[in-house]
Amino acid sequence: MAVTTIRSVGVVGCGLMGSGIAQTCVQAGYEVVVREVSEELLHKGLQRIYEAWEMLVSKGRVSREQAEEYRQRLRGTVALEELASCDLVIEAVVERMEEKLRLFTALDRLLKPEALIVSNTSSLSVTQMAAVTRRPQQVCGLHFFNPAPVMKLVEIVRPITASEETIETVRRFAESLGKTPVLARDTAGFIVNFLLIPYLLSAIRMLENGMASRDDIDTAMKLGCGYPMGPFTLLDYVGLDTTLWAAEAIYEEYKEPLYAPPPLLRRMVAAGLLGRKSGRGFYEYS
Ligand code: CAA
Numbered sequence: 348m349a350v351t352t353i354r355s356v357g358v359v360g361c362g363l364m365g366s367g368i369a370q371t372c373v374q375a376g377y378e379v380v381v382r383e384v385s386e387e388l389l390h391k392g393l394q395r396i397y398e399a400w401e402m403l404v405s406k407g408r409v410s411r412e413q414a415e416e417y418r419q420r421l422r423g424t425v426a427l428e429e430l431a432s433c434d435l436v437i438e439a440v441v442e443r444m445e446e447k448l449r450l451f452t453a454l455d456r457l458l459k460p461e462a463l464i465v466s467n468t469s470s471l472s473v474t475q476m477a478a479v480t481r482r483p484q485q486v487c488g489l490h491f492f493n494p495a496p497v498m499k500l501v502e503i504v505r506p507i508t509a510s511e512e513t514i515e516t517v518r519r520f521a522e523s524l525g526k527t528p529v530l531a532r533d534t535a536g537f538i539v540n541f542l543l544i545p546y547l548l549s550a551i552r553m554l555e556n557g558m559a560s561r562d563d564i565d566t567a568m569k570l571g572c573g574y575p576m577g578p579f580t581l582l583d584y585v586g587l588d589t590t591l592w593a594a595e596a597i598y599e600e601y602k603e604p605l606y607a608p609p610p611l612l613r614r615m616v617a618a619g620l621l622g623r624k625s626g627r628g629f630y631e632y633s
Contacts, residue, residue: 349485349512350434350461353520354378357430358437359450361392361423363586363624364467365439367495370396372437373421374496375524380422380430389423396421399496431457435520437489438476439467442592447471448479455480463513465489466504469589470540470596473533474506483508487517490537491526493585501526506533535600540593545605547590548612550578555611561629579629583622591616 358369358381369381373396383389400414409417422429430436436454440446447466454464463485466473477486488504501521505514514530521528531537536544550564559567565577574581582590591608598606615621615628622628 348461349482349510349516350463351512351516353434353463353516353523355380355433356435356437357382357433358439359427359430359454360439360441360467361389362439362441363493364491364495365437366392366395367493368437368439368467368491369421370399371491371496371524373417378420380424380433382424382427382430384425386425389425393421393423427453428457430454431459433458433462435463435465435517437465437467442468442471442589442596444471444475447476451476451486452479455482461485463487463516465517467491468504470536470593472506472535473504474508477506477508484510485513487513488531488533488537489517489521490539492539499525499527500539501528502537502539503528503530504533504537505530536593536597536606541597544590544594544597547578547582547585548594548606548609551582551609551612554579555609583628583630583632585622586624587612587621587628588616 355378356372358365358379361381361383365381369379372379383392400417403409404411404414436458438447438450440450451464466476466488467490468488469490473488477483480486487506487509490502490504492498492500503514503517503521518528529538553559553564554561561579565579568574568577576584591612594606594608619625620627623632626632
């Protein structure tokens with residue numbers, strides 16, 4: 348008796364990923380409620396979405412009326428209870444398991460029994476999140492990539508407890524957003540981060556060891572491999588804290604040195620040099 352057609356969507360977290368996901372869902376025609384923990388963070392997240400729509404209007408991609416209509420289908424709140432009637436809730440809060448487990452327990456109590464809950468986690472165990480609910484068959488991962496409105500891929504992460512019906516409903520939902528879904532088992536890093544994280548960590552090790560400069564490593568991978576961004580630009584874009592958490596989660600599962608966070612990454616995160624979002628990472632941003 349789980350929902351098979353999604354009409355209303357709740358997004359928990361309106362940070363970099365949550366705001367991009369909420370924006371994507373609105374643009375695909377859904378009614379969306381997005382929740383943040385404080386009015387200040389909510390305002391910041393909503394502003395990011397409104398600015399993206401302004402940019403689309405200024406480029407002539409959407410009309411002023413369309414952007415207005417988008418705004419009407421997006422509601423921000425600081426009260427989790429306002430998500431109670433949603434068919435699907437997408438969790439996009441900070442990558443800490445305790446936070447996720449607290450949230451999944453609260454959502455499970457609040458939502459109608461047939462609602463689905465998905466996590467945007469990039470490397471934590473979705474099975475563990477499913478296990479704290481009374482509806483583990485209706486929980487899976489739905490991992491978006493930054494910037495969520497632009498990147499075409501989503502990873503659907505299947506915990507051993509998820510029903511085939513849930514995976515199918517989430518697959519149809521992902522396609523309705525204009526995304527191409529791939530299916531991964533619930534193992535740390537799924538597909539993309541299992542491959543991407545060692546590449547990013549290797550670039551940091553090269554820099555630490557003085558093998559080449561930041562700029563030359565970035566230029567090499569852009570022009571030599573045709574990547575849209577070099578590894579340091581991408582690290583700053585993704586966030587050094589997010590990269591560290593992903594590396595730690597994969598290292599914890601496999602204990603492979605390839606995934607061990609290099610000292611420079613740990614020091615930069617400790618110093619608050621998180622990349623674009625903090626104004627400085629491997630590069631400086633004004
Ligand atoms: N919201 C909406 N649209 C956006 C946007 C945003 N935040 N950012 C860029 N765009 C749009 C632009 O408006 C532009 O649209 P048009 O072509 O219609 O004009 C288009 O995207 C391209 O943007 P730009 O011209 O500004 O710049 P670009 O061509 O350099 O592309 C980029 C920007 C798409 C970010 C590109 O550099 C890129 O693909 N970078 C790699 C990103 C990547 O690898 N992401 C995955 C990170 S890993 C991750 O997220 C997972 C994890 O768990 C860590």
